[in-house]
Amino acid sequence: MYGHTWNANFDGDLEFSRSDVKDVCGKYPAILGLDLGGIELGAAENLDGNGFALMREAAIKHHERGGIVSLSWHLRNPLTGGDAWDVSSDRVVASILPGGPSHKEFVLWMDRAADWILSLRDADGKQIPVIWRPWHEHSGNWFWWGRKHCTDAEYIALWRMNHDHFRQRGIEGLVWAISPNYMEHDFEQWETRYPGDAYVDVIGLDCYAGEDREAYIRQMRAGLNSLQQTCARHGKILAVTETGQEGLPDPKWWTGALAPAIEGFPVSYVLTWRNASDRPTHFYAPYADHPAAADFKKWIAKNRIPML
Numbered sequence: 001m002y003g004h005t006w007n008a009n010f011d012g013d014l015e016f017s018r019s020d021v022k023d024v025c026g027k028y029p030a031i032l033g034l035d036l037g038g039i040e041l042g043a044a045e046n047l048d049g050n051g052f053a054l055m056r057e058a059a060i061k062h063h064e065r066g067g068i069v070s071l072s073w074h075l076r077n078p079l080t081g082g083d084a085w086d087v088s089s090d091r092v093v094a095s096i097l098p099g100g101p102s103h104k105e106f107v108l109w110m111d112r113a114a115d116w117i118l119s120l121r122d123a124d125g126k127q128i129p130v131i132w133r134p135w136h137e138h139s140g141n142w143f144w145w146g147r148k149h150c151t152d153a154e155y156i157a158l159w160r161m162n163h164d165h166f167r168q169r170g171i172e173g174l175v176w177a178i179s180p181n182y183m184e185h186d187f188e189q190w191e192t193r194y195p196g197d198a199y200v201d202v203i204g205l206d207c208y209a210g211e212d213r214e215a216y217i218r219q220m221r222a223g224l225n226s227l228q229q230t231c232a233r234h235g236k237i238l239a240v241t242e243t244g245q246e247g248l249p250d251p252k253w254w255t256g257a258l259a260p261a262i263e264g265f266p267v268s269y270v271l272t273w274r275n276a277s278d279r280p281t282h283f284y285a286p287y288a289d290h291p292a293a294a295d296f297k298k299w300i301a302k303n304r305i306p307m308l
């Protein structure tokens with residue numbers, strides 16, 4: 001829907017024909033990541049200024065091209081009125097669970113997200129299957145559903161409530177993805193928040209690169225090694241649900257950092273984070289003429305990454 005310095009929300013390209021990745025290597029990426037943050041309030045645009053009506057068109061178009069849509073949800077804080085990063089209260093999750101004072105309001109929030117997901121239909125009116133990746137990076141402490149801000153039991157109840165509500169609303173074909181962020185210490189502890197095999201399909205890692213390639217490779221491999229074993233035990237699909245190096249200062253990041261980080265793991269997909277149109281250094285995939293473009297193309301070709 002947008003990329004480095006351009007935005008279909010403003011330029012009226014309703015075919016959504018442009019993509020930074022396509023500008024670099026001639027094809028669209030297989031996975032399109034969209035975020036529903038803001039839909040809970042009935043807003044017309046998400047937290048990044050993306051119109052929900054256009055997002056629907058973009059998701060359907062991507063599906064028609066043969067792609068897969070992944071949805072995250074940086075929703076507001078239902079107790080304080082702040083954003084997803086407002087961690088000023090540890091009572092938020094408890095307050096929206098059944099019996100909690102904000103439960104009723106939160107059902108409305110889930111309904112608004114459900115309405116949008118239910119509106120994703122192909123030409124025959126059939127629901128488009130999407131990856132639903134809510135309550136992400138719960139092993140960190142920066143979102144109100146994070147480790148320090150609710151108990152394991154509350155987190156699991158939140159996940160299951162969301163799951164059961166969406167099922168009740170008649171959403172079919174949702175692929176539920178849980179994505180702990182990598183932690184140097186006690187990463188495996190995230191499993192105390194595992195909602196159960198009936199509630200999860202994909203287990204993915206969120207892990208970002210800094211300047212230090214070796215640190216990134218070590219962290220990714222440690223995280224994927226652990227999650228691979230969890231996936232094997234539970235019969236789930238492994239993914240890298242968020243990664244990238246912000247601003248891509250390393251011109252060989254793809255072959256020099258990402259490739260050795262995931263080598264040998266049965267990773268079903270890798271999602272890099274967004275190329276913002278309005279923030280010059282907030283991007284993770286190269287755009288045309290970026291110094292890392294050649295290395296990106298090399299990585300795509302060498303690993304036969306499926307593209308559209």
Ligand code: BMA
Nearest residue numbers: 035037047048074273274282
């Ligand atoms: C974050 C940043 C924010 C954005 C959010 C949801 O990691 O990219 O700028 O609002 O994701 O897309």
